[in-house]
Every structure is written in structure tokens, then in C-alpha cells.
Amino acid sequence: MCGIVGIYSDKDMSKELYYSLYSIQHRGQESCGMAISDGENINYKKDMGLVGDVFKENELSSLKGNMGIGHVRYSTAGGSHLANCQPLVGRCRKRKLALAHNGNLVNANYLRDMLEEDGYMFQANSDTEVILYILARYYKGDIVESLKITMDYIKGAYSLVIMGEDELVAVRDPNGFRPLILGKKGNEYIVASETCAIDILGGEVIRDVEPGEIIVIKDGEMKSYLYSENYKSVKRSCIFEHIYFARNDATIDNVNAYDFRVKCGEMLAKNDDTKADIVVPVPDSGWAGAIGYANLANIPIREGLVKNRYVGRTFIKPTQEEREIGVKIKLNPLSSVVKGKSIVLVDDSIVRGTTSKLIIKSLRDAGAGEIHLRITSPPVKYSCYYGIDTPRRSNLIASENSVEEIREYIGCDSLEFLDIEAMIEATENKATFCKACFDGDYPVKKIDKEEPLSC
Amino acid sequence: MCGIVGIYSDKDMSKELYYSLYSIQHRGQESCGMAISDGENINYKKDMGLVGDVFKENELSSLKGNMGIGHVRYSTAGGSHLANCQPLVGRCRKRKLALAHNGNLVNANYLRDMLEEDGYMFQANSDTEVILYILARYYKGDIVESLKITMDYIKGAYSLVIMGEDELVAVRDPNGFRPLILGKKGNEYIVASETCAIDILGGEVIRDVEPGEIIVIKDGEMKSYLYSENYKSVKRSCIFEHIYFARNDATIDNVNAYDFRVKCGEMLAKNDDTKADIVVPVPDSGWAGAIGYANLANIPIREGLVKNRYVGRTFIKPTQEEREIGVKIKLNPLSSVVKGKSIVLVDDSIVRGTTSKLIIKSLRDAGAGEIHLRITSPPVKYSCYYGIDTPRRSNLIASENSVEEIREYIGCDSLEFLDIEAMIEATENKATFCKACFDGDYPVKKIDKEEPLSC
Amino acid sequence: MCGIVGIYSDKDMSKELYYSLYSIQHRGQESCGMAISDGENINYKKDMGLVGDVFKENELSSLKGNMGIGHVRYSTAGGSHLANCQPLVGRCRKRKLALAHNGNLVNANYLRDMLEEDGYMFQANSDTEVILYILARYYKGDIVESLKITMDYIKGAYSLVIMGEDELVAVRDPNGFRPLILGKKGNEYIVASETCAIDILGGEVIRDVEPGEIIVIKDGEMKSYLYSENYKSVKRSCIFEHIYFARNDATIDNVNAYDFRVKCGEMLAKNDDTKADIVVPVPDSGWAGAIGYANLANIPIREGLVKNRYVGRTFIKPTQEEREIGVKIKLNPLSSVVKGKSIVLVDDSIVRGTTSKLIIKSLRDAGAGEIHLRITSPPVKYSCYYGIDTPRRSNLIASENSVEEIREYIGCDSLEFLDIEAMIEATENKATFCKACFDGDYPVKKIDKEEPLSC
Amino acid sequence: MCGIVGIYSDKDMSKELYYSLYSIQHRGQESCGMAISDGENINYKKDMGLVGDVFKENELSSLKGNMGIGHVRYSTAGGSHLANCQPLVGRCRKRKLALAHNGNLVNANYLRDMLEEDGYMFQANSDTEVILYILARYYKGDIVESLKITMDYIKGAYSLVIMGEDELVAVRDPNGFRPLILGKKGNEYIVASETCAIDILGGEVIRDVEPGEIIVIKDGEMKSYLYSENYKSVKRSCIFEHIYFARNDATIDNVNAYDFRVKCGEMLAKNDDTKADIVVPVPDSGWAGAIGYANLANIPIREGLVKNRYVGRTFIKPTQEEREIGVKIKLNPLSSVVKGKSIVLVDDSIVRGTTSKLIIKSLRDAGAGEIHLRITSPPVKYSCYYGIDTPRRSNLIASENSVEEIREYIGCDSLEFLDIEAMIEATENKATFCKACFDGDYPVKKIDKEEPLSC
16 A cells, blocks of 8 residues: 655645655555655655655755655565655656556556567566556656556556646546545645645645546646546545545545544444443554444443554564564553453454454453454455455455354454445445455456556 | 563573563653673663664574563653663672663762762763662672662662672662562563563563562572661652553552543543533543543543654654644544534643643634543642653643633633542552642652752 | 676575675775576665675575676766666566666767657666666567667667576677676686676686677576677777776786786886985875886885875765865875975876875975876876766866976976877787877767766 | 874864874774863763764764864774773763773773772773773862872873863873874864874874873963872883884884884895895785885885775675685785796784785785795784783784794795894884883783783
8 A cells, every 4th residue: 555645836845745744654654755846857765664764854955846746655565675666756758757656557567568568678566667657658748648548558546646847747547446635725736645644734625636537737727637538437435445544534535534434333333232341442443433333332432452652663573482472562451441341342354364363362361251343344355456455365364254254263252244235324425435355346357467566 | 751671581581571671662762771691791782762673683682691671761851862871781899780770869969979079980960870889889799788778878769670690689669659560470570660561471460569679589589678677668659650651551559550541531520511522532641531531421432633653753843833733743633523513622631731732723723613621630730850751840831820821821611630639539549649740749858959860 | 987797607696796896896886786686586786885885694695596797886976876776677578687887878868868759768867777778678588689789779888797587698898998807717607897806706717808799698608799790899998997997906908907007107217317215106096106117217115195094984074174184184194204305206197186286285294395296197188988987078187288287286396197109008009998088089979968877 | 902082172173083083093993982071061972883984974063162082992802882982971079071091901900899899880891991980089170180199000001081171181101002192283282192183183293292191281271290200101112003003104202103114124124135026015014014125125016915995894704615705805916916926025913824824825826936925023922911902822823833833834935024123223212112012021010810801
């Protein structure tokens, strides 16, 4: 997963870009970068690591310019390499371009092979480079025209911010899989993966970039173009952004993540007459659902698991024998809360099931009584081709196991998932969603047979 | 503030010490260190920075030994210097000693002057060095005897772990200001500032080290000594540990921090008939109190403020004009939750009042209606001499302002604090406390006139 | 300037590559890199900095494979950027390629424009990327055929090592401007910019790669191809390698650098009847010439200037007022040697003349009497287009000043250069040379009007 | 070994101290540090590493003050630890002191035991801390009186720079083992281990600090005190400084290192009628002697060994099988020079003999004919107790082997050392020397039985 930001301003804006990237750091911690145009040149810095570590004050002040794009990148298995850091910056027909991408193409390998056949040399290992190369191939000065051609080629999920020498461009794929929000602050335009990147600057959210929309900001003016008259874009906003990935304060395609999460908890409680002493959220992602559940079920909520605020940082991995330490360093059960209590434990989702299993065990060790695990989303049965870093299907516990089999593996006393209909009801139908990870109904077919390239 | 750990084992234990320190990282982020005895030598490493950054796998494996002590240190104004990192390690009368300290002496300057008069050379700028030098002066082989003499000299708050070449020693001052917990895991003894450092290793908490107690672990045996027959130790456990500093899972002097925090919220709600739509905690420290309040007041709890998980890491400071960014990067109001709502906002304490003021403003900007601020502790009116890093009295907003004046400054619609009696009631009288920061009743008089040394 | 190495072995060879690169570190200190093929994948690491700093033991051992190429890069003004580090690694038509380059093209901008016109996207700012892209365009499996086409396009100076998935290729441009030496050690082939990279491994030097030669090592066999039947390659070996750039132990195109340097000193002394007390070399590059001069002139040689061994490392630049410190930190005059003495000061070349001026002043301050500066090469009057980092013509002191004017500027009592004929005589005509920097006779015309790209 | 500098100025001087330390970097590469007094406080920074790496521009500018001392420290086996970095800084009787030391005491263990008996706690592992503690014990405001008492206690080699809050003090032990030079630049005083640290600043050398002299610079005035009326100081200047350690441009106790080195080469040639084609120096330390030898013997000097300028930096150690690489990376034989030639190889000293053996082998492999090794100093037969890091006696090849046995081990055709008388003659009797490493005549008896502490 990744996060992107673009800022078009009338003054130096690298520090604003820094704060925006900092605010969407949760969308990717592996690497980050920014590219800034001073009207003449595009200067950039990118490196492995967090925004706060990669950019130092003196470097920011040396990245001067009124327009810039930035990127944070999630750690994925194969592609942890400096060459895959974004934004990608290059020149073609004497014009400089920079591009940052969130999403995953379903035909990147196919397109790369095609371009390689034509003699193109790829230097990274990412579908972003594929997009950049196609764009470059057709870019002769009119960015909108060349983007339309590019969008004919590329299939799948892509939210893009692109920077030419005098224009900032924002693009969302025809299904709008990944979020992209447009904001404004005085004369300044901001496009970003999440609203918080606009909020942090004191800007105002205008609206979502629409599926298939190309927004160009140039000479202080914003213009909107449609990818194609012929292609009817159908919004397939990723429901997993709302379930887990986006921050609580994100409003994507009119659905507020927090409201949705609380609602999912309520929906789950509605038909559940489990008796329990307390509701315990799995921090941090289980909180909103747990609040919804607790309120509706009228069971008091208690923090039965304490999260170490420093986990996620550098950490020496425990050996196999020390595996329990690995869980406890992240989540320590609060025995004074759970001892002798029957518990409704609320989490947002189950992917592999391994963490849930270890949490249940540590709660039991701390003296918990009955543990009823409630998941505020349906079972994840299918891999995502559009940028969420779910594992291969075979590693998804729900792909081949019934709910009862999962419960047995995890070791809880009862287990309930939210069903797909209830989940959609919780969105109040404010948008249409991609929920392929739950029902396998992929809005865009996967074309590549190979492993996907890094996003 | 600081955190300390000592481990006495029958096998290599540096990695265990690492996990323990990692778990109490919240007690100090400025520097950390560990000293390990292999029976012959004491090897150590200490440096500025977090546990996860200072210690790398190859270094841990080169710190071999069955016994060790560790320290995490909080950032304090004057003393950010490598020389102040702990543990301090030295040799005296051909015997090696290492010492780590949590707390603050009230007569460190006085004692340092005395020792300097006798020709001692101080190389750091901490009261820990004062303790070490006095201990060394009287240490001729019997650690307990020399500690008794040392404890006659030093006044104030100190929890210590000390390592000789074949013994691990834990000491708590006669008032027991700062916590110190004893645990066991098989043949291994663990002493630590908080229970989580024992939990993380799968150990069992035995009990608190008692005020004025000296515990010596040697040859696999634990022995307990009393500092003095004549001196009647009176427990004055720091109530601020329970209010704010300790982790939710800490049980100190029989009081569980989380239960206490929830209870404080309940106590506050009991006599409060404020009508509001939602209860909003100030994350993370306001959560427990908010849950207590919400439950008792029967008002739904909602997350109206989103905390950036990455704040606390390296971060370029906003300039004066960007001050609002500084608050928003930490806490972004969730407008979908707060817009048009009347709110009970719950926080654990008010020190300077500046952050509260900015939070209120950002909630108002996000559309909140009435904001009723509820603080689950009494007004902080006095500075702490015993190791909590409260500012000078003149910077404590409650030292010279009435509750109404504070309310006006902060800009909320109403403001209530928990009163001292209710707070003590919330402890269920399981211990006796130092609450000098609220009532100025200092159990040990401050002797030094100068600024305190670093702890 | 740069240095390159390629190794084809039957065992893991990354450590050998490391030592080879270490031995040619004098050819470039800005950045370095290596790419290793394990038969399946090409793994690589490259970064700014010295070989000893960039590669650590654990990284070397993770770069596994039997074949690899490496590069060290000199600091040039414009192009200090991670993106310009070599080797460049990419894939085209599903085949991986890696390439490292020493030299400078005279038509890189022209070719880049041409490729950009065809829709290629350039991501670095180097002529090496231009070579790689052309090679990729025509590479359909037969590396020799595609290289022949590539060599039809690219003009100027290039010594290349290229790695496909199962073959190592070495190429020298049709004029052989830059050195490239072939060596062998058992079954292992080594190609490198200088003989020391072969010596260090205990290998044996076989011969120079010939101008216009393409050497392919595959399946343990070495084959040689000619770039073109029609094109008559004429060797124009860079004389400046022998004067300054190469190490004393280099033998390039049959000329040994050290012998040549001593001989140049002798040639200079032959017609010089200057009376002086001592000969003083400017360390380190003036030593060989000074020895030749001193022997023939029968004047004792003495070290009148002490070089700080640590200069070249990180160093805080002196301000303008501290400029003299800047020279003295590098070269301190040895007053006990020079006081009251008349001196023949020997250096290998004068480029800008600024350093010579400061050295003369510091010798005078140390009490030196007459100072006769003798330069063991002719005046540098023309810029190099083939990879030596000489400044623009206008900054070459000899481009617009007579010897007498230079002498006056520098402040010495007399000044003599070696003339071009004598310099060539010193090579014993073992090869034919490019001496364009002295006489402006450029073997290959410069085509680009713009500033050259980074090499 | 170590190097020290002290500067007393009337303006900010941290950058001058930086350049001075940079110029004596050859005296110690393990760690470095500086302490600067701004009249009120002593601020300092010290760390492992080279001067150029430890001090960055912004740190230097934050070390403000008119007076400061600095230190570079050599790598010694046992004591590589941050705690041993100098200057040591502390406070005693409310007065701050900083101290830097070059040399080694012969009774540091004895004194430390004595102080420990009195209850002192040692935190480092160096004899410098012993000096500081004794000084502190007796320091009640009069630095000269307390130094006189301190000097009654400490025995052995010590050159010291000490900084109180308003005075800079320089001390040389009563034998003057280690150098200490006094210089002046305008109103500024500089004391340093070598003249180059004064030269670099454009200062003027005044004279050596005398054995047993205490120089105090305060209120802009310099005063000189004698350690004791009763004790007759006898100069025993370390001859090994002149042979190897000091830079060529050092003049210590009136003897210029370079002149001495050349003279030693001449003395060696005087009675040597070896026929050879060329004289080859072992770079860099053999150069001066080789020049002296070549001139007198009338044999041309040639560089038969090429030194890699980058060795000494970070470098991955070759394995046992790669041992020859280890030598070649440092010194590559220049076969064009040595092939078929009979050689006089000149080096400054033989300690263990292992490097000489490997050099001889590599020259033979490169085709050299007869190799006559000439050493411009006598055989090193005894360990140094005064600060030169020679190994234990048993590792000195000359301690138990005859010259013929050494020759056989090393593998040269003939071997000659300079004899002691000739060496002294080469000093022109300008001073009296400690030459204990050659003749075992130790001016000060070793008192400690244990391994010496770090200097």
C-alpha cells in the first residue's frame, strides 16, 4: 500500500509536503520521497525509511519550489529496494516528469513485456515505472492527451499525482479503487490519498477526484478532464480502506471511516445476544468497532490489551522460542481487567489468523474466562489485486476453512463475522465498493499470470 | 523520569534485558543503556536514543553474562548529555559496581558539594553519580552495610538497581516514591519499574519492593534487609504514576493503574449532570477516564480526536506561524464525529494548559458544539521534587489561577477537576500516596536551593 | 573520471570484486557500486562514498554469484546524485543487463534527444544511461551484434564492462582513450581499468583490450570480436593517465606509468642547467618526476613539503580568510629543509595554477630562497572531452597565458614545462596517444553543444 | 600514542582547535575530542573516530569559547571504549577542570588502588583519570600548587594540557618523554604535541615546554613554574618520536625529525659498500632514510612499492587464505621498477618482522633480484612503558633473535641496522634521549606489575 500527495502553490511548499506526508505515514513506512519543481528543474530526494528520518530541516530548505509531489511506500515482500522508491523522476523529449502512484495494475507484466519488446530498458521493478514509460512514450507536450492514451493501456488500480514542469496532475483510475481527495487552502491546491493530509495544512476538502477523472492544475487554475467519453466509469471504492487501512478521520467517497467502523460494530451487536462482562477492543484497529458493539450491546468497554507505543520501530526479532515475547511486546494483556471475566473481543478483520490465536492465548494466560471474538468485517477469502498487501489465497485462513474451523484454530469460545450485506448497509450506500477480497467479484480481471510487480 | 530493570539469571540474559527495557520505553526516550556482568567484568553500552535504535543484534550477543541492569532515561531540559546516560559503571577498591536510578534526590547538590570539598571529581551532572560516589566511599565488600550508610546521606526519591560482581541489589527509598517491582521466572529474578517488564518475559510478579527495603540476590538466593531499624518507613507512593506515567497494565503498590483511571472517570461523572451527546477522550492518556465517565454518565463514547501513530519520532518543528500544524500532526479532530455535537472531553491532567487550549480550538474549528472539559485528577499546583518532570511552579496554570480562570484561558464551556478526596477514594486506600503536586504536602523537604541535578 | 572492474569466475567472487575496486579507488571517490549475477538474478548495491564505507562484510556475503562488475566514480560538479551511481542495472526483453562505464561520450546529448524523441524516459543524468538504452534497444539476445550497433551510435571515450545473465563483456572504444586491461587467475577472468586490480588478486596481466575490441567471456571461454571490419581503429591512449591519473604501478598500452614519469623528469633536467641546493617534489604526484630530475641533474632530493595523510576525508572547509589553512592542512612546508635553500620544485602538471601559487607562497614563508618550478608535462591548454575532469578552457591558466605570465601569477623565480615532443619521447613510442589537452588535436570531434552529461 | 593541543585566545577558537587536531591526526586515529570553556561552562564533545568524522560544522559553531583543549587517541588493544576518550571533564569544589594527556604512567595501577582504597570511584580505565582524580583531590583554587603535589605522585611519561575556568595549563613530566611545544600567534597561545599544529594556524613556534615545567596562561599572560626546586629534571626525549612517530615537519627538543631521518640513512650508508641497482623506500616511513642512504651511497632511488592511499580507512579484513591480498592492498610492488634489479630496501624500524617478511616476498614475486634490507634504527629489543604502543617483549623479533636470525626469518639477502651510537650521532647531540626500547635503560622504573592502563 502507499500514500500520495501533490501540492500546487504560489510559494515554497516543501515543508507543507513534509507535513502532509507525515500525516499519511500510516499508509506506508518502508520508504518515502518527494520531488519539487522550481519551474526549471525537478529536484528530489527519496530513501528507505520514515518521513521523519529521511528528511532533515536543511534538506527540506534545499528542496525549493512551488509545486511538488510526495509518496510513502509500504513494505512488500519482493520489492524492498531503493530503485522502487517514489516519486519516479525522469525526462523525455526534453521535458521533465515526476510521478507517484498508489495502487496496483493487473497487467503491468504484460505491458512491461510489450515495452521491453520495443527496446525499453526497465531499471526498477515496479508497475509505476511501467506507467511512467507509457506516459513518456506518448507525451509530446499535452499531458491530458498522453494520459488518456496511457489509461487505455493500464488496467487495475491507480491513483496518480504527476508533475510536469508547470502543471500538477491528479488521476484516478476508472473504478476509483484507491482514494484521491482534492483540497484547497487559499490559492493552493492539494491532492492526497487521505483528508488528513489536507486537514494538517489547514486546508479545506473540496471533493473526491472522480473515477476516470484527470485533474490538471496549471497557471493557478484547475481543470477537469474525463478519461474517455466512451468508457463508463463505475466506482468501485476499496471497502478495505474503510475497514482497516485509512485513518479514522478519513472520508473517502463520502463515507467516513470512523462512522462506518462504529456502525459495523453496531451491526454486529444487533443480532448477537452473547452475554459477557466486558467488551475488549484489539488496539488500535478494533477500537471503533468495539465502541459500536459495546454501545449497542450495552456491555461496558474495557482496555484489556495494552499496546506498546514503540512497537513498529526497530526491534530485534525474537527467536522461535521467544515467540510469545513477540506478541507481548506489542500487546500485553491487562490481567486486572480480564481476570475471571467473560469477554467480547472485537477486531476489524482476520487475515491469516495467527495473531488472533496468540492474543487469545495471552488473554487466557492472564485469566480471562470465555472469549467471544467478533470481527467487524466478513471473512477475507480472496487476494487483492489492487494494492492491498493481502497474502496469496492459500495463506488466507478463510479461503479454505469454515467459521467453525477458524474458531477452533484460533481457540476462542465463539466467533462471528459481519456479513457482506450488513457491511454494505453500514456504508449507508453512499458509494459503490470493491469487495472482491470477500466475494471474489473482481471488477477488473487480472491479466498477468506472474507475481505482481511492486506498487 | 526514568525506568530501571535488573535481571539475575543462570544463563545469558542480555536479550531478556533488551525486551524488558523495550517494554518500559514509555518511561524515558532520551537515552538508554545496559550493563552486564559475566562474573569477571562488567561490559556495558549506553547511548542517546531509543532501545530499538541503540541496541543491535550483534551488540546484544557481545554483551554476555548472567546478570545485568538497564535504564531508560527521559528527556529533561539541562542534562541531555551522553555523560548522564545510565547505568553508571565504575570500580572502587578493585570491585566493579554498576548502578541505575529512577527518582530525584532533594539534597544532591548539598551532597555533591560535600564530596567535592573532600576532593572528589564529578564527571557527569546527575544525582545518580552522587549516589554512586557515596556508595563507593563506604563500600568495602559488604554492599548492604555500605547501602545503609549511603541511605543515611541521600534524601528524596530513589529506586535503584545495583550490580556488584556477583550480586544484584534492588533498593527503594524509605518513602517508596518511585515504583520497584520484584518478579520471578523459574530460577531467574527480575526487578523493574513496572510489571510489564516482568510480564514480557513470561515472569510472575511477586510483590513490590517495600519502602526502605534492600533486596540482595546472590548465589541464586534472595535476601531482604531493612534500611534501618530506627527509621519508620512511610509509604508515599507517587499518585502521578497512576494518573499518567505508568502504563495501563502497571500494578504499583497494589493499585492497578487502569482500574484506578477508570474509577477516577466514574468518580468525576458521579456528581456531574452535564448533558452531552458524546464523551471524547484525549488520546491516549484520557481513554481510561473517559470510559469510566461515559459508562457512569451513560453517554456514548466516541473518538473525536485521531492520534498520529508516528508522532514522537523525529520531526521537524513547525515555526511559530505553523503552530496549529504542530497540534494537528499529533491530534486531528474527527469532524464527522464532533460536528454539531455537545462534547464531554476527558483528559487525565492539566499542567501548563497550552495543549488543552489548542485542542479545544481545533475541535471548535471542526464544528463541535459545547465542550465540557473533565480532568480525572485535581489541579497540579506544585512542582515535583521526586522525579516527575513537572515545570517550575510559575508555569503550572493551576498554581495561580482559579478553575474559572483556567476555563477561560483554555476556552471550554465548562471545566471540572476531580478533587483530592475522590482521587484517593479511587485508589480504594490500597496504599498511602505522595500527592504533593496537588496539595504541596511534601513528605521529604527539599534541601537544595539550586536547580536539581538530572535524574 | 571513473574506474571499472569485471570478474568472471567459477566461484563466489564479490569479495574479490571488493578488493579490486578498493585498489582502483584513486580513480573515483564519489560513489561506488557492484552488480553480481548468480545466474538467475542480478543483485546490486551502489551508494555515495568510498568502497570501504559502502560495502560491509554482511552485505558482501549477501551478494552471491560467480560473475560481477563494479565501478568507482569521481566527483564531478553537476552530477553528484545517487541516480548516477553505477553499475546501471535493468532488464529488457526479459533479459537482465548491467553496465559500468569509464569515459565520456561526445554525442550523449544528441543521442539522448534522439531517444527521447522516440519516447524513451531517462531517469539519471549520465551518458552511461544513454549507452544502456541504445544497447537495450537493439539487444535481442546477441550481445555482440547489439554492441556493434550501439558502437555505431556512440562517439567518444568509453571503456565498458557489461554483464548479461551468463556472459561478461568488455569493450574499449575504437580509439582506446581510456584504459582497459585483461587478466587471468586460474580459470578466472578479470578486466579492469588498471593492472593493480588484477595484481591485488594475484592474477596475471594478459594484455590491454584493443581499441574497438569486444571481448566476451561465456561458458568459461573468452572470445574476441572486432567492432567493425570497415572502421580502422587508431589507438589514442590518454597521455594524462600516464602523467597523473593512473597509479605508479599501472602499465597501460605497454607504457608503464612510473617509468614514464621518471623519464619525464629526466627529460626536463637534460636541458636545464639551473643551479639549486635541493629538488623538492610536490607530493604525491610530483615524486616520480622529481626523482628523475634529481638523478639527472645530480641535485639531492629532499621532502620540503609534508602531506597530511588524512586530507581527502571529511573536512570542514576553511572560510576565505582561513584559505592559507586550507593549503597547510594538505601540505605543510618543512622549514628545516627549505630555509635558505634554492629549490627546484617538481610537479606533474599545472591546471588552474591556484594551488601552485599557494605552495610557492608557503615555501617562501618558510624561508625558501629561489624557487624554480619544473612541470613534467606540457601546459594544459584545452579541455578534455573524453573523461578527464579538466575545467572549461577559460579556467585553464595556460589557455590564454604565456609561460612567463604563468610564472608571474604563480610567483616562482623560474618556470619550465616539458615540451610535447619530449613527453612523447618519454613514452618510447610504445603507443599512440591522445594529447588533445596540450595541442587541441581532438581525435573525435565534440558533437554536443551542451555541457557534457556525467560520466 | 596520543596527541594533545591547547589554545588560549581572545576570540572563538573551536575551529582553530579543529584544524590543529586535524594536523596531528597521525598521532591517534581511534577517538578524538575537544573541550571548550566559555568562561562559565566547559562544553565538550568526544567520540570514537577521526577528527573529520566526529566534528561537523554545526557542532563546532556550538562549541563557543576563547579557550580549549583537544585530544586524538591511538587505538590500543584493551581500552577501546567511549569512556576512555579525552579530554576528561569534571568538577571539583565547584570548579570545572578538563584534562588531556599524552604518555603513560608507570604507577597508574598503584595510584588507582590507593585512591580506590580511599573510596574513589573510577569510571574509565585510563591513567588519565588517575591524574585527574589526584589533581582534583588537591585542587583548592591554586592549580600550580595542586599540580606540584600531583607530580609528586605520578611517575612516568606525561605531557598534559589542562583547562580551569580561566586558565590554560601545559605540563611536561620531569624527563620530558613526550613532546610538548609552545607557540604564539598574535595574542593567542598554542601548546601542542607537534609543531605542525602551530604551523597550521600560521602561528610561530616559541620553544619546547621544558621537562618538569608548568606553564600557566591566564589573563593573557604566560607564566612558567618549576615542578620542584629539589628535583633535577633530566631530559629523556623519546627517540622513537624522531624515528617513526612524529611527522617529518616536527622539531622536538631542537631535533628536526626529517633531518634526523635523512641523516640516519646517511650514517647507515657510510659503512655499507653493498652494490645495488636501486634504493627502494618502504613507503611512507622509509622515504627520508632512503633518500639519505641513496645520496651517500650514490645509488638511484626508485619507488618500487606503491602505497594505496585509501588503506587505513574502513576495510574488510582478508581471511587467512587471502593474506597476500592484505599486503598487496597496502603495498603493491612495482614490477617494472624491481624486475631483475638488486635492491637496497630501506625502512625505519622492525618491530615484529611480519610485515617486512611479506614485503620481501611480494618483491621477490615481482621479479626482484638481491634484496638488501637496511633499517635506519637499531633493533627494538625492549617494550616501551612511556606511551609508544610497542608489543610485549616476547613479540619483538629482536628481543630473542640475532640479526642473522632475523634476516633468515624475513628472507632478505642481507640485513643491517643502524647502531645506537650512530643514531645518537645523527641527533647531533642537540638533546638527551630515552632509548630504552633499544638498550633497556629505562629512565623511570616501572612500578605497576599489572598491564598498563590505557593512555
